[in-house]
Each structure stands twice: as C-alpha cells, then as structure tokens.
Amino acid sequence: MFLMKNYTIAEKPVAETMVNIAASEKYNSGIINKTTNNLRSIHMSGDRFIIRDEVPVQSYQGYKTLEKSLPGVYLRGIQYYDLKNIYFINNTGIANLIDLLKSLLEKNIEVQFVNVSDKIKEKIRSMGLDQILICS
Amino acid sequence: MEQFYFRKFEDRKPYNAIPENKFRTLLFQFFGLLTVVLGFAYIHWRWKYSLNPDALWFAIPLVVAETLSYISTILIVVNFWSYKDPPKSAPVRYLSEIEDLEERHDRPLAIDVFIATYNEDVELVRLSIADAKKMIYPYRDVEIKIYVLDDGRRDGRDPNKQNMKKVAEEEGVGYLIREHNKGYKAGNLKNGLELTKGDLFVILDADTRPLPGFLANTSGYFRNRKLAWVQTPQWFYDTTEAQKLSDVIKSKFRLTNKYVTKPIDMLFSKISINEDIFGNDPRLFYDVILRKRNFYNAAFCCGAGSFHRREAVMSLALKDFAKEINEEENFDELTFETKISNKKKQLLAKHEIIPFKFHASEDIYTSILLHADKEYRWQSIQHPDIECKMLSTQDLDSWIKQHQRYAEGSLDIAFKDNPVFKNGLTIGQKVCYFNTIWSYFAPLWIIIFLLSPVVFFFTLQLPVQAYSFDFFKYFLPFQIMNTITITLGAWGISTKRGDQYYISGFWYMLMSLISVIMGKKVKFNVTPKGILTSKNIKHIIPHIIIIGLSLVGIGYNTVLLMLGYHPTPSGFVANAFWTIFNIIDLSVMIRAARWKPVEC
Numbered sequence: 254m255f256l257m258k259n260y261t262i263a264e265k266p267v268a269e270t271m272v273n274i275a276a277s278e279k280y281n282s283g284i285i286n287k288t289t290n291n292l293r294s295i296h297m298s299g300d301r302f303i304i305r306d307e308v309p310v311q312s313y314q315g316y317k318t319l320e321k322s323l324p325g326v327y328l329r330g331i332q333y334y335d336l337k338n339i340y341f342i343n344n345t346g347i348a349n350l351i352d353l354l355k356s357l358l359e360k361n362i363e364v365q366f367v368n369v370s371d372k373i374k375e376k377i378r379s380m381g382l383d384q385i386l387i388c389s
Numbered sequence: 390m391e392q393f394y395f396r397k398f399e400d401r402k403p404y405n406a407i408p409e410n411k412f413r414t415l416l417f418q419f420f421g422l423l424t425v426v427l428g429f430a431y432i433h434w435r436w437k438y439s440l441n442p443d444a445l446w447f448a449i450p451l452v453v454a455e456t457l458s459y460i461s462t463i464l465i466v467v468n469f470w471s472y473k474d475p476p477k478s479a480p481v482r483y484l485s486e487i488e489d490l491e492e493r494h495d496r497p498l499a500i501d502v503f504i505a506t507y508n509e510d511v512e513l514v515r516l517s518i519a520d521a522k523k524m525i526y527p528y529r530d531v532e533i534k535i536y537v538l539d540d541g542r543r544d545g546r547d548p549n550k551q552n553m554k555k556v557a558e559e560e561g562v563g564y565l566i567r568e569h570n571k572g573y574k575a576g577n578l579k580n581g582l583e584l585t586k587g588d589l590f591v592i593l594d595a596d597t598r599p600l601p602g603f604l605a606n607t608s609g610y611f612r613n614r615k616l617a618w619v620q621t622p623q624w625f626y627d628t629t630e631a632q633k634l635s636d637v638i639k640s641k642f643r644l645t646n647k648y649v650t651k652p653i654d655m656l657f658s659k660i661s662i663n664e665d666i667f668g669n670d671p672r673l674f675y676d677v678i679l680r681k682r683n684f685y686n687a688a689f690c691c692g693a694g695s696f697h698r699r700e701a702v703m704s705l706a707l708k709d710f711a712k713e714i715n716e717e718e719n720f721d722e723l724t725f726e727t728k729i730s731n732k733k734k735q736l737l738a739k740h741e742i743i744p745f746k747f748h749a750s751e752d753i754y755t756s757i758l759l760h761a762d763k764e765y766r767w768q769s770i771q772h773p774d775i776e777c778k779m780l781s782t783q784d785l786d787s788w789i790k791q792h793q794r795y796a797e798g799s800l801d802i803a804f805k806d807n808p809v810f811k812n813g814l815t816i817g818q819k820v821c822y823f824n825t826i827w828s829y830f831a832p833l834w835i836i837i838f839l840l841s842p843v844v845f846f847f848t849l850q851l852p853v854q855a856y857s858f859d860f861f862k863y864f865l866p867f868q869i870m871n872t873i874t875i876t877l878g879a880w881g882i883s884t885k886r887g888d889q890y891y892i893s894g895f896w897y898m899l900m901s902l903i904s905v906i907m908g909k910k911v912k913f914n915v916t917p918k919g920i921l922t923s924k925n926i927k928h929i930i931p932h933i934i935i936i937g938l939s940l941v942g943i944g945y946n947t948v949l950l951m952l953g954y955h956p957t958p959s960g961f962v963a964n965a966f967w968t969i970f971n972i973i974d975l976s977v978m979i980r981a982a983r984w985k986p987v988e989c
Binding site: 340341343344345347348351352354355358359361380381382384385 | 493699700704712714734742
C-alpha cells in the first residue's frame, strides 16, 4: 500500500526539490512499474489522494480493497500527477480531481495531469472543465 | 429516555397504495375532459353574458378569480391523467447492474444512508438510526453504511447541547460534521457526499424512520441506467386521532354529571372530529399527485425518504460548476509550464461543486435541473409503497412555518428560474412543475372567493346579472362533473382536509407570495419536531375577521329580508350558502390553532 506524498513536497525549498524530483522520479517509475491494470477509479479520502479499486481475489471468493497512490512530481510550483494507468473516471472522480486542485491551489500549488488518456480528456472537455483540469 | 408523544402510534400500520385500475383511469379521463369542456363553457358564459355592468368593479375580479381557478382544474386533470408505476424488480447487488463498467472491475455496490440533523433531540435521531440499522438487504457483500450528518456540530464541544456524536458512536454509525452551515441541508448533504463513497445514497431527516424493506424494495429500480432518484411516500404516522365530539364537549366544559353526560353521549358520540386536524396526511400528494407524475417523468424529489444515484447529482454539480466558472471568466489557453494564476485561484475558491442546489427548496430545484439535463435525460420514480415513517407538525405555528418554506421556495424558483421556460424539460414535465408553482398563486383567487359574499352582504351589489336559470345551467354541471372527476382521480382517498386547507391556508400563502415578490430571502426554517406550546392566534386573525364580517353580513341581510327591503333575495340565498362553505373551510385552521393534545 502506498500513500501519496502530496503537499509536504511543496514546502521544501527548490534545491532540495530538485534532488527530490530525481529521487521521486525513480520512486515514481517504481510505482508505475508496480501499477497494474487494476487502477480504475479515483477517490479522495481525507487528505490523501488514493486510487482505490476493488479487485477480485482469486484465492478465495471475495473482493480486496486495493489502494495505490497516484504518482506525482513537484516541479517549480506545479504538482504533476501521472494518470498513465487511469483508464476510467466517473463524475465523482472528476469532482475529486477538482477538490484536489482547489486544495493545492490554496497552498499556491498548481496542478497538472499528464499522460491522460484521450477518453478521459474528452470526458473532461465535454464537461467544460478542460480549462480547469489541465491535461496533457 | 424521554417518553415521546408519538410512542402510542408505534403500532399504526401504513396504508396500502391505491392499486392501478385501467377502467377507473379511462372513466377519469372521460369525465376529466368533460369537466374541462363544461368549465370552458361556464367561464365563457361568465365573461360574455353574466357580468353585472353596474358593478364591474366587483364582477371582473370575481370572474378573473374563477378563470384562474379554472386553470387549476385543467392542470389537475392533466396531472391526474394516468398512472405509470414502474415495474418492481429484485434488489441490485453489483455495480454492473446499475452502471456500465467500461474498463472497471465489477464489485458489490456500496450504499450510504444519510440521516441529516441539526437541533433535533438526539434520542429522536437514535430511533431513526436504530430503524436504519434494521433495514434488510439480501446481499451481505453490499456495503451499507449509515452516517449522521450533524449540522448542529453536537460533538461534545458545547456542554449545553446534547451530544449527537456520542449517540452515533453508541449506535456504531458514522458521524460527519462541517464547521459552517452554508447552504443549509443541501450544504450538509454536500459535505456528506464529499466524505463518503456510496454508489447510491439515501436521504433521511432526523425523524425519518425507514421500514425494513426500504432498500430492498427500491434499489432494483436503479437497473434503469437513466434513473437518478426514487422518492418514497412520506408517511406521517402521528397525525391526530379522531376524537368523539361527545368527549370533546365533556372535556371542554368539564362535565361529569351523568344526567348531563349521558344525553351528550347519545347525541354526539357517533360524530368524530379533529382527525388529522393539521391536514398533515400527505396521502393525496404522494399516492395521487406525485405518483401520477410518473406518467410524465416529472415526480420530483421531496427530500426525506428519497434514494439517489451519486453519479446523477455529481453530473449536475459538475455541469453547474463548469458553467459558472466559464461564464465568469474566459480563460486564455494555458501552456504546459503555467504559472499559478491568482485569478484562477480566486475563481476556484469562490465556486464550489454543489450536488444539491443551495436553496430552501433544494429538493425540487435539483429535480428540475436533473430532469432538464439534455445529455443524460435523467429519470425519476415516485415509488407507490410506504417505506419510511416520519413525524408531522403538532401545532399550527410549526405547520405554517413548514408550509411557508415550501411556498416561498417554490415561488422563488418560479421567479428566478422558472421551469416553464427551462430548456430540456418535456412539455409534460413543464406542465407538472407549473402545476406545483401555480398552486402557490392560489391565494390570489381564494381571497376573492372568501371576500365576495362579504362584499355582496354590505353593498347589496351582485357580481352577476342574476342568479338565473342560465347561471345554474352552466355552473351546476361544471361543479358536479368536477366533483366526479376529482373523486375518480383521487379514488379511495379523502380530499376533505386537503380542500379545507387549500382554502384556509390562503393567508400564509399570500404572505409567502408577497415576501418573495418583495425580494426577501427565503429562509430555511428547520421544522420543529414534537409538541410545542406556541402562539398560534396570529395565524388565524384574518380567518376570524372574515368569518366575523360574513356573519355580520348574513345578520344584516337577514334583517333586510325580514323587513322586505332586500333587493335580491336569491342573491342572498346563494351567497349565504357560499359563506357557510367558506366558514366551514376557514374554521379548520381555527380549530387547529386551538387544538391541544390529550397527553403532552
């Protein structure tokens, strides 16, 4: 289970941030490698930005709650989140992204989402939110 | 534990929904159309042939009032046109049954149950929690979580307040608060939705006690992907019981002598009065008016006892949010390496994602907007069977405050965002919402109906040329057909109290209309639960004045008649009968103001 390091990164000075970016890139790639195709939905839970999914467990009948952090990098005042392995987002998930954006903007941190799938980009665009949730 | 007054009603059983009957529906449609035609003939004759040219100052307001009232008749016929109860279906279990999964794994559903409270007695809320915990669901892997949404923040910080958090913890349910009260109940629900994750959620008020089958009997409807919410009837199980007139007389005059009480019992014991003295029984509304709006997909949410799809309210919230932001600011294309925009920050801080509109009538307003959504074409259902029970107002002051909020909320919507002009609503939906709003304009014609006999009694002027054969030729068939139509449309349900309160509620509705027209902010007054000692007299002063003037007028006209000076005896007879009906209707609110429970 990984927990998201979010705005604590933003409080560090720039020089340290560069070091942390290098470290976190390695960390992030590790996360990305571990990220499976099971990532499907995004939920906010308190102050943590967690990806949660219920995945079937083959060893016994039932469902396991799988929580993974959304990989992110902080660079020059902008927090980038990697949505590479997010294939689906519903209205609740989009609302969560906006809440995340608002929370970080209060701390003067801009947010951008990278590696967003075309499908999710189109959903955000069709809702008129493409100027709010910056995706690339 | 405090002994609540309503404990004695615990064994009351809810009514059964009136079953659909195609033959009765066809009869209603036939008589309904006949009523509309006869009504049109009457109104046409009134305008063209009946106005007293010597008293147009009197004649025209009355015929305008009758015309406006006739519009209500047409709207009722349209609203009551047909049943369209949705087929019932087994409870849902998996997400795939209510949503398209796309790339997601299937999983059991999560259902949240919200109990919204503010300042209600915590032991009252405990009863609602206990009943919510007793709800049965056939699938144990469906996650059902109960949360108390406490807008009173009674978490122990204020020793002068009861501790709601402690009760929630004792009952093993969630407890959610926010540090402000922005948006009233809608804001409270917003906070609850932000902190929970159910795919479906139920809204209960502090006094709403769900029956065990609530979830199981309603969740199946959500197999329809377009269904946004289900409203269940709000059943008030504590409406005042009928009292024998003989008991009321003996109690009022403190009669104990058996030689006096025995004849009173013989004469009056078979007569019952004061049953549902406050007209709280909403059966006509839920089992007929709202239920028949299923035919038009126009049944609106009434708050407590409703069951919602989270994605539906979130879709509305996001669209509204985007619209507000984009209307306010034209964003320049932002580059990848963008700087923080202070303007963007301010804009986003100013606007919120609001699932239920921040409005005193958040339920009906949100319903209008969801129905008008052209993209999703959301649907709603009025479930016919009772699945929860609630407490009704037990004194006139509380009743007036509650209904004033409904009136002001609906009128506010009418003036600021009228559903008649709303893009996306179907014609049927527009007519149904217009019917709701139109009913709150009723005081404009009701007051004319109440004052017209008084005006006649003191001026001896008739608004019509004569109460001739022609008048009754047009008036009586219309009224008789109207009565038959309403009886068929509301088959099995007494409309007596509803009719009485329709007339006697004229004053609070008029005050609500004036308040909204003058731009006064619509307040969200929490309806007190329980029996309160309050001053009800101020609400019935207009009623007493009108009855007093009517009786003086009748007395004066009687004297004139006996002395042979009355210019229009037939007019006097007609208006005297009219006055008797008015007095009977007005008196119900006077009796409600003076009503006291037997035990307190």
